[in-house]
Amino acid sequence: MWELQSDWYSPTRLNSNPITQYDFPGDRFIPNRSLMDLDQARSLLSNRTTPNRNSNFNEVYRKSIEDKLTLDSEGNPFRMLVFRGSPKSNRKSIRCVDLMRQDEAKELDGNGKHHQPRRLPKVLQTYHFFLPISFLFCSLLLLCSKCGMLKGEARILDAPNIRNDFYMSTMDWGKNNVIAIALGKDLFLWNAENREVHKLLQVDDLNDFPSSVAWSQDAKTVAVGFRRSKLQLWDAETSKLVRSLENHKDRIASITWNGHTLTSGSRDKSIINHDVRAGSNVTCRLRTHTEEVCGLKWSGEGNVLASGGNENLLYIWDSSKMNSQRFLFRLKDHRAAVKALAWCPYQSEVLASGAGTKDGCIKIWNTKKGTCIKSIATEAQVCGLEWNRHHKEIMSGHGYSASELIKNQLCLWRYPSMDKVGSLNRYTSRVLHLSQSPDGLTVVSAVADGSLRFLEVFGPPSIDKSRISPLDGLLSLKISPIR
CATH class of the missing domain: 2.130.10.10 (YVTN repeat-like/Quinoprotein amine dehydrogenase)
Incomplete structure (x- = not known):
């Protein structure tokens, strides 16, 4: 396993590179959502599988897999809760969650189409038959x-x-x-x-x-x-x-x-x-x-x-x-x-x-x-x-x-x-x-x-958003009390 460097998130380490810009929102005891990889955190929390060691894989291969799962895209340790600042470029995960929330909203709203008042058809389609x-x-x-x-x-x-x-x-x-x-x-x-x-x-x-x-x-x-x-x-x-x-x-x-x-x-x-x-x-x-x-x-x-x-x-x-x-x-x-x-x-x-x-x-x-x-x-x-x-x-x-x-x-x-x-x-x-x-x-x-x-001028029915419970909205990522 990797060992976290004690100064990796310290101000000294962050200020050592004057080219990279950092932001320090929040408090050290309050996680900053914008710095978390929520996609990976959600995957780890929802994964119920138990580790199964295969004797055919040696320690080198296992170490490589472990690094892939525990390090982010830049090779830094992955952390589910981040209390200090990090480079502004690492803000992709929250945008992913926003996109997921927008997709859910579009599905609930009928593929994103807002129901307009019904309008009468401009053309009547008629058929003519000669019958006794x-x-x-x-x-x-x-x-x-x-x-x-x-x-x-x-x-x-x-x-x-x-x-x-x-x-x-x-x-x-x-x-x-x-x-x-x-x-x-x-x-x-x-x-x-x-x-x-x-x-x-x-x-x-x-x-x-x-x-x-x-x-x-x-x-x-x-x-x-x-x-x-x-x-x-x-x-x-x-x-x-x-x-x-x-x-x-x-x-x-x-x-x-x-x-x-x-x-x-x-x-x-x-x-x-x-x-x-x-x-x-x-x-x-x-x-x-x-x-x-x-x-x-x-x-x-x-x-x-x-x-x-x-x-x-x-x-x-x-x-x-x-x-x-x-x-x-x-x-x-x-x-x-x-x-x-x-x-x-x-x-x-x-x-x-x-x-x-x-x-x-x-x-x-x-x-x-x-x-x-x-x-x-x-x-x-x-x-x-x-x-x-x-x-x-x-x-x-x-x-x-x-x-x-x-x-x-x-x-x-x-x-x-x-x-x-x-x-x-x-x-x-x-x-x-x-x-x-x-x-x-x-x-x-x-x-x-x-x-x-x-x-057919009276439909389709509009979706009653008031009937969506807070729990359903939270689970679907459509609404969230915490941002």
Whole structure:
């Protein structure tokens, strides 16, 4: 073994060569990290192997190996803890650790790419096929099932005979990754995983058709409202009618679930809460609206209901006070029918609402105070709203407008500033409905031209750095309390 020279790190030894510059940071009892070879120290500390002497190696060879392991690159003794100064040129090890820390940070941040707000694709990729008319009216057709799609581009489904009615809600994407959509007198289910199409029901009455659709929260039941006031519950797995409710007197244009409670809004101006488990299903009937109830949405926590009507009013209801017909707030700021409603996924008290052509505004509400936080004039009919669950953004689908440049488009807005990120106005007809996939990455729009268009504009999710524990950060070298 080598013997450490007593004056190797002494000021006398260091000052003997006036050409070499030295620094003396710290105290003699406090190690100076900048002078340590942390890479070699880490290797020695993590090496759990025991020494194994091989009789075939002589002492000269063993001494040579020992020198390699115990001397630094300049032939000086390697020391894990250094208390005095050394030449400034020996500062490579700490830079190596910095590089390791930067590499770890890049991996955790997604290869160093910062997630920017989603932007709408500039080009829609479409496919044209000539098919028999009879086939088009039988089922949905996946036009791009055999075509590779670029990320962020649109997948287009043919949805013939979709009803061009602003007040109805005839599409919903369930948590089972199946889209339910009414096309004329038929209701179809399209599985987004295996791309299978299944007809759930067909209406034989010439004067009747599905006017609203909603999946239950467990995605086992599809609720369907009809023009002639029926409300039916269908088992999606067995394709069987479970129950038929006939408590309304006119078209059911909007329905929404809250656990076992199904809430329906009708052109008979009433809102009904149904307990689908009970024989006597009606638990509450509200008669506050003076025109058709075209918008209904329960909050994520299930304690507040928002209802919009064709008389331009928006009501906020507390679930515990609905039997008394007492609403929390009646909001009069809109100047057209309030159909588009969406609760914020990360602020439970925030609601977004959108109204018809004469209003054309998106309003953000604080439902605890009954105040309007923000109002944006889009100058176009607001048909649908969907919050981005991964980033603070909201998408709006639009219809009629006095301006040809604004009508029939999709817009993406930042929240809470409500600055426009971008828009897509390549549609020839208005966007009737919006819904998003269970993972919150894809938005589907039902367009009056008879198509469903899928846009991957809500992902990928950003990494929540606050969830990285101090121990994980220390072990990964991303963060270190000691420098």
